[in-house]
């Protein structure tokens with residue numbers, strides 16, 4: 001009689017089985033999985049391997065099992081302490097970002113640089129910088145290769161803006177000389193982030209205003225007063241977050257680039273290719289509602305060259321971000337000049353202009369409903385319903401929060417609403433392997449008293465606004481989905 005497999009062995013077996021799936025594929029592709037010490041090379045064969053759907057699925061299971069194994073084996077009190085102190089990591093990331101460490105270490109190359117020499121370049125105190133780098137290295141961001149000598153690694157190099165280091169150091173010095181030490185609002189230099197992959201913008205936004213705001217979530221919950229957002233409490237600002245961004249253009253530029261960064265973090269999410277763009281009627285209109293800097297609209301011009309695209313956003317965003325972005329790129333400029341793409345100020349809480357309604361085939365909303373509490377989400381969706389033709393479709397591109405249990409039967413019948421079975425003893429939502437959707441949900445709570453939604457929450461919000469989910473398209477290893485709806 002064979003002994004039953006222990007919980008620990010089951011977890012180890014899941015890791016071993018899935019790692020061998022990955023290594024088999026790597027061998028067939030003639031490459032290897034990148035190590036943590038490699039620099040991030042987005043176009044390398046190694047990074048291409050990491051985005052293969054089979055590899056993504058296997059990696060999700062292995063990561064889920066490995067983190068469950070770590071949480072099981074480490075003494076529970078120490079795991080709890082880790083969780084409770086996790087907020088020190090954003091502090092350390094902010095210290096290193098303000099000191100331009102990623103770019104300084106890029107210039108230093110594989111031999112790295114002593115923390116004293118890194119510190120000398122921006123005038124930061126080497127003590128706290130070294131401790132920040134060691135805390136981060138312990139969490140696999142940067143590496144300490146000899147005492148106090150650090151190098152970039154796969155994680156840290158992903159935040160490289162690619163910009164000239166001296167230019168960034170000058171920006172950092174100007175920031176320091178014009179900010180008071182007790183400033184809650186520091187003068188963000190948006191130029192640091194333009195023409196980058198957006199990852200630095202995303203990380204800097206997380207470790208600045210999101211971090212500050214998150215510390216106020218429990219206060220808002222405790223007093224049960226949602227008339228103010230945690231962001232408003234933290235930044236001591238009475239207007240909305242969007243008004244704040246309009247008042248401080250550096251923050252506005254940063255959040256728009258952060259959206260671009262979000263796509264680069266999970267490039268496979270761009271592979272969501274389920275929706276058949278060719279089916280849209282020739283010369284009909286696609287409206288990218290709350291389209292920001294228009295990066296998605298640009299992607300749509302390639303998938304659906306036969307339609308006209310309107311990028312709508314708030315007046316200031318169109319003037320300060322979208323228009324300069326499109327005018328500075330010759331291809332995008334020519335799309336504007338030929339009127340294939342129209343950039344237009346429009347408040348999505350109001351009905352669409354009649355010239356749009358007459359020919360609209362699709363309203364596209366990426367990362368919009370997650371910015372709003374459900375009553376406001378319903379108002380936005382109702383305005384679009386009132387601005388639709390019978391065959392107009394609505395596409396929400398947002399993350400669907402997985403339940404931590406099997407999907408309810410009625411929701412499971414919606415086309416594309418898959419919920420993959422997970423092997424025991426893993427959590428059914430794959431736990432830490434899927435943690436980004438739950439942290440993004442808290443980011444929405446921190447900034448806007450808003451939220452990411454489960455499929456059930458999407459279903460009822462859409463129904464209330466006069467829309468019915470027709471099909472959902474998802475990519476492996478991603479909670480970002482295209483939720484395509486028709487009018488009821």
Ligand SMILES: C[S@@+](CC[C@H](N)C(=O)[O-])C[C@H]1O[C@@H](n2cnc3c(N)ncnc32)[C@H](O)[C@@H]1O
Pocket residue numbers: 242259260289290291292293295296312313314317346347348349365366367368371
């Ligand atoms: C999270 S960003 C998403 C941007 C873009 N859809 C993307 O995926 O990159 C939300 C956008 O909604 C815009 N927005 C906020 N309030 C708005 C309103 N009342 N009317 C139109 N756009 C608005 C913001 O300016 C911002 O560009």
